[in-house]
Amino acid sequence: MRKTLRLGIMGGTFDPIHFGHLVTAEEALVQFNLDKVVFMPTGRPVRKTHRYVSSPEDRYLMTVIATAANPDFEVSRIEIDRPGATYTVDTMLQLREIHGPRAELFFISGADAVREILTWKDAARFAELCTFIAATRPGFDSALEPFEAVGDAAVAPRVEAMEVPALAISSSDIRARVAARRPIRYLLPEAVAAYIEKNGLYREPVA
Numbered sequence: 233m234r235k236t237l238r239l240g241i242m243g244g245t246f247d248p249i250h251f252g253h254l255v256t257a258e259e260a261l262v263q264f265n266l267d268k269v270v271f272m273p274t275g276r277p278v279r280k281t282h283r284y285v286s287s288p289e290d291r292y293l294m295t296v297i298a299t300a301a302n303p304d305f306e307v308s309r310i311e312i313d314r315p316g317a318t319y320t321v322d323t324m325l326q327l328r329e330i331h332g333p334r335a336e337l338f339f340i341s342g343a344d345a346v347r348e349i350l351t352w353k354d355a356a357r358f359a360e361l362c363t364f365i366a367a368t369r370p371g372f373d374s375a376l377e378p379f380e381a382v383g384d385a386a387v388a389p390r391v392e393a394m395e396v397p398a399l400a401i402s403s404s405d406i407r408a409r410v411a412a413r414r415p416i417r418y419l420l421p422e423a424v425a426a427y428i429e430k431n432g433l434y435r436e437p438v439a
Contacts, residue, residue, distance in 0.1 A: 236334050236335065236336060237267055237331055237334070237335040237336065238264065238265060238266045238267050238335075238336045238338065239266065239267060239268065239269075239270065239327070239331060239335055239336065239337055239338065240257065240260050240261060240264070240266040240268065240269035240270065240338045240340050240365070241269075241270050241272055241323075241324070241327065241337060241338065241339050241340065241362070242256070242257050242260075242269055242270070242271050242272065242340045242341075243272040243273075243274065243311075243320055243323070243339070243341070244271075244272075244273070244274065245273065245274050245285055245291060245403070246271070246273045246291050246294060246295045246403070247285055247286050247291050247403050247407070248286075248291070248294050248403060248406060248407075248420060248424055248428060248433070248434075249271075249291075249294050249295045249298045249299075249403075249420065249421075249424060250401050250402075250403060250406055250419055250420035250424075251398050251401055251418075251419060251420055251421070252396070252398045252399050252400070252401035252402070253271075253298075254298060254299070254302075254421075255396055255397070255398040256340060256367045256394075256396045256398070256399070257269040257271070257305060257340065258302070259367075259394060259395075259396050260338065260340045260365050260367075260394060261304055263394055264338060264365060264392070264394075266304075266338060267304075268304050268305065268306055269304060269305050269306070269340070270305075270306045270307070270308050270327075271295050271299055271305060271306065271307045271308065272308050272310065272311055272320075272323060273288065273291045273292050273295050273307070273308075273311060273312055274288075274291075274311050274318045274320075275288050275311040275312045275313070275314050275318045276288070276316065276317055276318050286433055286434075288312045289312070290427075290431060290433060292307065292309065292312050293427065294424050294427055294428075295307045297421065297423045297424055297427060298420070298421045298423070298424050310323055310326060310327075311323055319352070319353050319354075320339075320349070320352065320358065321352065321353055321354040321355075321357055321358045321361075324337065324339070324358060324361040324362060325357075325361065328361055336363070337361060337362040337363070338362060338363050338364075338365050339358075339362045339363070339364050339365065340365045340367065341364065341365070341366065341367065342366070342367050342368075342399065343366035343367060343368040343393065346364050346366045346391060349364070350389060359389035359390075362390075363390040363391070363392060364389060364390065364391045364392070365392050365394050366391050366392065366393050366394065367394050367395075367396045367399060368393055368394070368395055368396070368399070369395070369396065369397070369399045369400065370395045370397055401419050401420075405419075406419055406420060406434070407434040410428060410433070410434035410435065411434055411435060411436060416428075
């Protein structure tokens with residue numbers, strides 16, 4: 233009988249992708265015995281209207297460049313190619329259709345973002361579809377308080393904590409550094425930094 237697929241899903245704008253994302257994905261892969269991690273760049277994020285977001289293609293290509301050397305990482309175009317606003321619950325339902333009811337889906341996110349995720353569209357359905365892997369900085373596990381059921385769900389969401397040392401790196405800081413002509417070396421893969429430079433991304437100050 234075929235082994236049950238254990239699939240990690242790492243969603244985000246990846247504007248740009250950096251070592252914090254990559255270390256988190258690799259840690260989840262090993263700690264939770266995942267078969268692979270799929271990076272899922274958002275297409276048209278509905279919650280980023282407060283700032284300019286780079287084009288879906290730029291963010292997709294940077295993610296491909298950053299993950300190309302790891303055979304356990306994949307990058308999906310599901311959300312990039314979907315017309316209209318991007319809702320992650322729709323992506324999870326599509327992945328469930330693709331991989332079948334036996335596949336175990338693990339949604340990887342920062343611990344502080346998990347609570348926000350559970351306020352998103354159809355949060356109760358989202359929570360039924362997957363286990364959340366909540367990444368925290370070392371020593372911050374205690375901040376991950378128990379989760380209660382959301383919406384009309386009968387049980388609380390399944391959330392597993394995972395310590396990741398590189399979480400202090402942020403995309404917003406990288407964008408600000410590029411705009412201020414400050415160094416970004418060692419915060420993200422060199423090939424991604426070269427893509428940013430070649431395509432003139434983040435040169436104007438943004439929020």
